[in-house]
Amino acid sequence: MTDKGLQIDADNDCVYVDGIEITDSIIVDYLESFDDVEEQSNAFARALRxxxxxxxxxxxxxxxxxxxxxxxxxxxxxxxEIDRIEEDVNAKFGEDGHVAQVFRDHLGQDGNLNQHIEDAFSEDGIFAKRLDDELGEDGERIQDALDPSIEGTPTYRLQQTLQDEIRSLRDKLEEQAAAEEAEDEIRQKTTLKGDDFEDTVENILSDLVYNTQDEVEYTGDSIGEIANRKVGDFVVTLASTGQRIVVEAKSDSGYSQRKIKEELSAAVENRDADYGIIVFECESYIPDKVGYFHEFDSERLSIALCETEEDEIEPGFLRIAHNWAQTRAVQGYVDSGTAFDPEAVQNAVGEVSTSIDRFSTIRKKTTSIRNTANDIDSELEDIEGEVKSKLTDIRTEISTVE
Incomplete structure (x- = not known):
C-alpha cells in the first residue's frame, strides 16, 4: 500500500483518504466480489473497521x-512465603517445637510446676498444714465457729438476733390485736346496729320523720352562721311551721353544765334554729344534775341515750326529746297575744315532763335489775304512749289558735 494522501479530522470523527494505492491481492479479491462501486466502498469501510x-x-x-x-x-x-512461615511455626509450636518442649519441662508429668503443685496441695503439703493450723483437724474449729449452740459464735449471735426479732414482732402483733379488740369493743359500745354515734342519731331522726313532711339534714360538715364553726350536726325542719330544730350529737365525756349550755347556744345560733337538742351517748359523760333529760331556758334540751358505755342505746329517749322540741317550737311559734289556753298547754307539758322523769328513773333500773327487764320495758312503752298522747293534746290546743 502506497500512502499518497491521508487526513484525519478527529473533531468530526472523519478520515480522508486520497490517492492511496493497495497492492494486496487478498483485499483486491475481496472487494472485486462486490458488483458496484458503492458496495465495494462499504465493504472496504467494514474491512477497515x-x-x-x-x-x-x-x-x-x-x-x-x-x-x-x-x-x-x-x-x-x-x-x-507461606511455606516459610509454616516451617517457622512448626519449629516453634509443633509437637517437637520449642514451645512444646517448654510446656513439657514445666507442666509435664515431671515438670517443675507439677512438682510445685504437688508440694503445696498434697495431703502433706503446705496448704493442708495451713488449713489444719487455722481450722483444726477435720475442720473442728470452723464447725465450732458455726455451731449456734455455742455462745459467742456468729451463728449463735444470729440466732439470738432472730429470736429477739421474732419475739418483738410477736409482742407487736399481740399489742396490735389487743388494741384492735379494745377499739372494736369500744366501738361496739358506742354504736347502734354497727353505725357510728352520729349515724345512730341520724338513723333515729330519719325514723322519726318517716311518713311525715318534716325533713332531716346532716350539717355537721358545713360551716354555719358563725365563722369557722361547724357545730350543729343535724337540722330537723318542721313542715307545718318551717321551724328548725338543731341536734348536736356527742359521744365523749368532760362536759360541764356550763359547757353544755354554751354548746347548745352555739348550735342554735350557727344553724339559725328555733330549738336545740344536744344528745349524749351516755349519762355518765355529763354531770349528775343534768341527767338523762334536762331543759335549759325552755329553748335548749340535753338528753342521754344510755347510762354507761356498757349499756345499749335507747332510741326512745331521742323520740321523746324530738316530740318535746316540736312542742316547744310550735309553742314559741304562736304569738303571745293569740287566743289559746296557755294553762292547758303548760299542764300538758308538765305531765310530759313528769312522764319523762319516770322514764329516766325506770331506764336506770334496767341497768341493775335485768331480771325484771321485760316488765320495765312494757311500762316504758306505756309511758311513751302517755307522752305522745299528751303531746297530741298540746298540738290540738295550739291548732285551735291557728
Missing amino acids: VGVATMDLAETSRQEQFVERKFSTMQRDLQE
Whole structure:
C-alpha cells in the first residue's frame, strides 16, 4: 500500500483518504466480489473497521497475558512465603517445637510446676498444714465457729438476733390485736346496729320523720352562721311551721353544765334554729344534775341515750326529746297575744315532763335489775304512749289558735 494522501479530522470523527494505492491481492479479491462501486466502498469501510477492532483486541490480549504472568509470579512468591512461615511455626509450636518442649519441662508429668503443685496441695503439703493450723483437724474449729449452740459464735449471735426479732414482732402483733379488740369493743359500745354515734342519731331522726313532711339534714360538715364553726350536726325542719330544730350529737365525756349550755347556744345560733337538742351517748359523760333529760331556758334540751358505755342505746329517749322540741317550737311559734289556753298547754307539758322523769328513773333500773327487764320495758312503752298522747293534746290546743 502506497500512502499518497491521508487526513484525519478527529473533531468530526472523519478520515480522508486520497490517492492511496493497495497492492494486496487478498483485499483486491475481496472487494472485486462486490458488483458496484458503492458496495465495494462499504465493504472496504467494514474491512477497515474489522481490522482496527482486531488490532485493538490483539493489544488487549497481549496486556492480559502480561497481567497473568505477573500474577503467577506473585502467587508463587506468596506461596513460598507461606511455606516459610509454616516451617517457622512448626519449629516453634509443633509437637517437637520449642514451645512444646517448654510446656513439657514445666507442666509435664515431671515438670517443675507439677512438682510445685504437688508440694503445696498434697495431703502433706503446705496448704493442708495451713488449713489444719487455722481450722483444726477435720475442720473442728470452723464447725465450732458455726455451731449456734455455742455462745459467742456468729451463728449463735444470729440466732439470738432472730429470736429477739421474732419475739418483738410477736409482742407487736399481740399489742396490735389487743388494741384492735379494745377499739372494736369500744366501738361496739358506742354504736347502734354497727353505725357510728352520729349515724345512730341520724338513723333515729330519719325514723322519726318517716311518713311525715318534716325533713332531716346532716350539717355537721358545713360551716354555719358563725365563722369557722361547724357545730350543729343535724337540722330537723318542721313542715307545718318551717321551724328548725338543731341536734348536736356527742359521744365523749368532760362536759360541764356550763359547757353544755354554751354548746347548745352555739348550735342554735350557727344553724339559725328555733330549738336545740344536744344528745349524749351516755349519762355518765355529763354531770349528775343534768341527767338523762334536762331543759335549759325552755329553748335548749340535753338528753342521754344510755347510762354507761356498757349499756345499749335507747332510741326512745331521742323520740321523746324530738316530740318535746316540736312542742316547744310550735309553742314559741304562736304569738303571745293569740287566743289559746296557755294553762292547758303548760299542764300538758308538765305531765310530759313528769312522764319523762319516770322514764329516766325506770331506764336506770334496767341497768341493775335485768331480771325484771321485760316488765320495765312494757311500762316504758306505756309511758311513751302517755307522752305522745299528751303531746297530741298540746298540738290540738295550739291548732285551735291557728
